[in-house]
Amino acid sequence: MSKSDDAALVTRLQAGDQAAYAQLVEENASRIYRLALRMVGNETDAEDILQETFLSAFKAIDKFQTRSSLSTWLYRIATNAALMRLRRKEPEHVSVDEPIESDDGDFMPRQFFDFCCLPEEDLLRGEARAEMTRAIEDLSPTLRSVFVLRDIEGFSTEETAEALDLSISAVKSRLMRARLKLRERLSIYFSQGPIVSESRKP
Amino acid sequence: MKKPDEHDSHDQSHEHTHDKDMCRRYLGSLSDYVDGTLGDELCEELEAHISVCENCRVVVDTLGKTVTLYHQLPSPELPDAVKSRLYTVLDLTAYVPESRTGSEEDGQ
Ligand SMILES: [Zn+2]
Numbered sequence: 497m498s499k500s501d502d503a504a505l506v507t508r509l510q511a512g513d514q515a516a517y518a519q520l521v522e523e524n525a526s527r528i529y530r531l532a533l534r535m536v537g538n539e540t541d542a543e544d545i546l547q548e549t550f551l552s553a554f555k556a557i558d559k560f561q562t563r564s565s566l567s568t569w570l571y572r573i574a575t576n577a578a579l580m581r582l583r584r585k586e587p588e589h590v591s592v593d594e595p596i597e598s599d600d601g602d603f604m605p606r607q608f609f610d611f612c613c614l615p616e617e618d619l620l621r622g623e624a625r626a627e628m629t630r631a632i633e634d635l636s637p638t639l640r641s642v643f644v645l646r647d648i649e650g651f652s653t654e655e656t657a658e659a660l661d662l663s664i665s666a667v668k669s670r671l672m673r674a675r676l677k678l679r680e681r682l683s684i685y686f687s688q689g690p691i692v693s694e695s696r697k698p
Numbered sequence: 699m700k701k702p703d704e705h706d707s708h709d710q711s712h713e714h715t716h717d718k719d720m721c722r723r724y725l726g727s728l729s730d731y732v733d734g735t736l737g738d739e740l741c742e743e744l745e746a747h748i749s750v751c752e753n754c755r756v757v758v759d760t761l762g763k764t765v766t767l768y769h770q771l772p773s774p775e776l777p778d779a780v781k782s783r784l785y786t787v788l789d790l791t792a793y794v795p796e797s798r799t800g801s802e803e804d805g806q
Contacts (some may be wrong), residue, residue, distance in 0.1 A: 518785075518793030525784060526776040533774050543780050547787045554788070604722065605757045612763045619767060628771060647768050672729035679757070679764040 502566050509557045521550055524567055527649065528574045534644045535578035537633040545581065549574040564658055571651075571659040575641050582637045603676045607683030614686060624685070631681040635674055642667055643674035720747060721754050732762045 508516035525546065532545035552573050560569060611619070618624065632640060632648075641660055645651040646667070651659065657667045724744050730736040731744055748755040785794045 514790065515793060518790045521784065521788060521790060522795055525781060529776045529780065530773050546780065547784055550784065550788055603725065608753050608756045610756045610760060612759045625771060628767065647765055648771065668729065672726065675729055675761055675764060679761045682764055683760060
């Protein structure tokens with residue numbers, strides 16, 4: 497959605513136009529739900545976050561500043577809701593002031609199996625995709641939120657920074673750490689070869 | 699397609715002089731490299747390094763592949779039931795768009 501489309505819609509939203517509310521929901525609900533599901537990993541919480549996001553957005557629409565886009569603003573609300581929920585559920589995992597540059601030692605690659613050369617059918621199997629999904633859920637929420645916005649939802653670095661209220665360098669550093677962790681995890685998974693029960697016919 | 703052992707000949711002489719500090723130095727550039735946003739100078743340095751360091755070459759390739767695989771991960775759909783409850787909660791039931799009939803796969 498372009499900024500000028502946004503401006504017209506915002507005017508209608510701020511005037512309390514119900515059809516405009518419906519339009520906002522129609523245009524964004526799927527992506528917000530997807531983001532929430534990737535963030536929290538279960539459908540019940542994702543649905544709660546989806547509802548919370550629009551309820552909060554409707555309440556706060558008067559305060560919306562047109563310098564950011566409506567969808568980025570919605571993502572910011574949704575991500576905050578998801579992080580708050582995760583903080584309640586796994587408080588040991590989520591710390592607001594997690595150091596931006598933690599020890600690189602944790603991120604030094606240890607796996608050097610070149611899974612690029614595996615056949616596509618092994619890389620794209622359902623079982624591999626389930627492992628990829630679990631791997632996202634095992635990232636700390638701070639790394640997960642950046643990874644989901646950048647590499648799953650396709651946000652730019654700038655949009656991600658805005659949605660998460662982070663500096664560009666914090667986004668880049670967290671994205672790097674998330675990607676390295678996932679690479680490590682996929683390397684281990686793919687180096688173990690296809691599961692026997694699912695192995696291809698000769 | 700590259701095979702993992704294709705570069706082994708380079709590696710033998712390199713193995714014992716393997717400079718972990720060098721590899722660590724490039725670690726912070728790999729993500730930008732994969733995105734194609736690394737500056738020219740660093741890019742050349744990194745490419746020179748991975749031409750002699752098999753481990754970093756594998757890390758770069760598999761990091762790029764990891765990102766590509768995640769880009770290809772199918773997105774979960776918004777189930778119709780979740781959508782219809784959303785419109786109810788928001789008091790927008792008058793505006794529910796025409797339901798897309800026959801999309802049973804949404805239902806889980
Ligand atoms: Zn190296």
